[in-house]
Amino acid sequence: MLDLFIKIGYLVLGLNFVVFAMCFSNQGKAFRIFTVYIAVIGVIQIASRVLSSLGMGNLFLSHFYFIAQFIILSFFYLELLKEKYQRKIIKLTLILVLSFLGIQYTIYPKLFFEFNLFEIFITSFSIIIFSAFHFYNMLNEKKEFYYINMGILLYLFGSTILFLVGNLTVTLSREFTKIPWILNALFYVFYQLFVLYEWKKSFSKKELETNL
């Protein structure tokens, strides 16, 4: 079952990448950043798949995943949010979190081979806060990346806790280890469906119009 969900997740992610890449040239900066995000996440997932099929540990890729997600989505929100204080907060968070993690890894390089709880927590919740900013701004303005924002918020809320208990679940026996990852894969599918829905709602039409 886990494999099924993961494959569906890959499928939707791949589909998203294709449709986003198709519109890449005639969209705004935020859209392009999000396309890059999809691409990078896809590459990391493929890499982790390859590593695990080769029988190598792929846990260290999680750091790339979280940090890449954090950086790219921060820039994504930096592009979306127009309020000065919010932009300032994003920039400050970006700098502080990255320098903090840098310091942490230089002091404890061992962390590289397990789930870094602090990293998971700080990167995910920063993004959650940015997405709440965006929701707040959209209260009385037109919808912009509305469903993507919804998907990000929901997925991060759900998956963060699963990653946080990641170190715990690897010690469990096989039949239990899978359950959180099934859940996570399920969330991931929903997340990607939100992204796809956003594309359908906001961008597919524009694409058609400009082609006609």
Place this chain on the structure above:
Amino acid sequence: MKAKAIYESDVIEIVIYSCVAFVLMGLVLILFFYFSRKKIIQKELEKKDLEIQYQKELLSAVIITQEEERKRIAQDLHDDISSKLNIVSLNSHLLNSPNLSENDIVEITGNIINLTTKALDNSRKIAHGLLPPVLDKFGLHAGVEELCIEYSSSKAVQVNYENKTAFDIAENDRHLHVFRILQELMNNSLRHGKATVITILFEETNNRKMCSYSDNGIGFDQTNNKNQKGLGMKNIESRIAFLNGSFTIDSALNKGIRAVFNF
């Protein structure tokens, strides 16, 4: 081994519950945003509707004013000019009739000359009332000055006019609105307010010209809604909106009124 399995299922249970709890939290947050957004948009729509409603009212006020003005002009033309021209035409026909004595002819031509002079005079007065030529040629200051003299000459009211600024004649289109506003205010002061003293003052602060107007009439009760939306007031408001200015009016019963607007 069994104890370990129980422990593990507990852990998984906790994990799943907390995960669901987090997702629900996210969901609540999203729903909160969703409904707040709906509510705010709704409120904004209502506000826009109100604005449109208000603009419609202003527009209808403008149309009504226009119709009334037409009626007044028609009446003026009919009473003061047509009637006189009628008699002129009658008299001219009389001239055609045979067997007129010298004396009759003199009388009839005298009548005609007299009436045409009156008709001319009246047409000038009507034209003057519609758009004072002084305002057109010499600007707002001269226009208002003349307006004040006209009102003062009726002896019923004393008008104090002071101008501390200079008006550019190129802006006469805008100044016409100011003139009309003053006309309306003075008209109201005299007709409804029974004022005996009217004061008008033009000043300039921060590049904005300001006009203060006050009278000592009976004023009106500002809390009474009936007084606020008269045709004249609406007319003034739309003119102020035209000038991108602001307008405040202060009044209480038996205290006169005080109006300030800038343009």
